[in-house]
Amino acid sequence: GAGVSQSPRYKVAKRGQDVALRCDPISGHVSLFWYQQALGQGPEFLTYFQNEAQLDKSGLPSDRFFAERPEGSVSTLKIQRTQQEDSAVYLCASSLGMGSYEQYFGPGTRLTVT
Amino acid sequence: AQSVTQLGSHVSVSEGALVLLRCNYSSSVPPYLFWYVQYPNQGLQLLLKYTSAATLVKGINGFEAEFKKSETSFHLTKPSAHMSDAAEYFCAVSEGNYQLIWGAGTKLIIKP
Numbered sequence: 001g002a003g004v005s006q007s008p009r010y011k012v013a014k015r016g017q018d019v020a021l022r023c024d025p026i027s028g029h030v031s032l033f034w035y036q037q038a039l040g041q042g043p044e045f046l047t048y049f050q051n052e053a054q055l056d057k058s059g060l061p062s063d064r065f066f067a068e069r070p071e072g073s074v075s076t077l078k079i080q081r082t083q084q085e086d087s088a089v090y091l092c093a094s095s096l097g098m099g100s101y102e103q104y105f106g107p108g109t110r111l112t113v114t
Numbered sequence: 115a116q117s118v119t120q121l122g123s124h125v126s127v128s129e130g131a132l133v134l135l136r137c138n139y140s141s142s143v144p145p146y147l148f149w150y151v152q153y154p155n156q157g158l159q160l161l162l163k164y165t166s167a168a169t170l171v172k173g174i175n176g177f178e179a180e181f182k183k184s185e186t187s188f189h190l191t192k193p194s195a196h197m198s199d200a201a202e203y204f205c206a207v208s209e210g211n212y213q214l215i216w217g218a219g220t221k222l223i224i225k226p
Contacts, residue, residue, distance in 0.1 A: 042216035
């Protein structure tokens with residue numbers, strides 16, 4: 001079956017622009033996660049959804065970052081007024097939930113802010 | 115608090131040699147443990163997982179890991195390295211909730 005997909009795969013934004021990153025999770029997966037991965041580092045948790053409810057957004061680095069999953073499926077991570085320090089790979093993962101803890105990852109979106 | 119330590123940011127082995135990637139964790143409850151692999155410009159792929167069943171876990175691509183509670187370790191091994199194993203490997207721990215705590219990763223380099 002189809003895995004987690006993300007679009008775009010690459011995004012170049014000028015400093016100050018807004019960007020929107022999309023994630024299509026595996027069909028039927030209840031849980032959805034966003035991570036930020038800097039070069040040479042592990043994933044850093046940003047936010048977690050269970051269906052459409054955002055249950056944890058403690059990892060969002062500033063109020064410029066906003067995520068939504070309005071119908072409990074597709075999710076969008078929006079970054080307003082991008083800064084150079086936002087340059088990273090943004091990974092989306094989904095999980096079946098209900099006691100299943102392994103997460104399945106998309107290919108990521110590489111964001112470069114110039 | 116949970117934490118994961120991966121010893122060695124880079125590990126280099128010859129093709130055909132044993133691969134050993136180390137992972138130590140701390141957890142206040144019996145953990146769930148995972149190894150993921152990341153190839154260049156790709157997302158993370160689950161290699162194997164420990165969820166309190168057998169302590170020796172077999173995964174994809176010939177990898178396996180052994181959960182040792184007394185050593186709080188979950189080291190990843192493969193008997194014979196292949197060039198295609200060159201990638202970054204991440205260990206992660208969960209205490210039975212949605213949060214995965216990640217190690218910093220180990221880059222595996224295979225020498226011909």
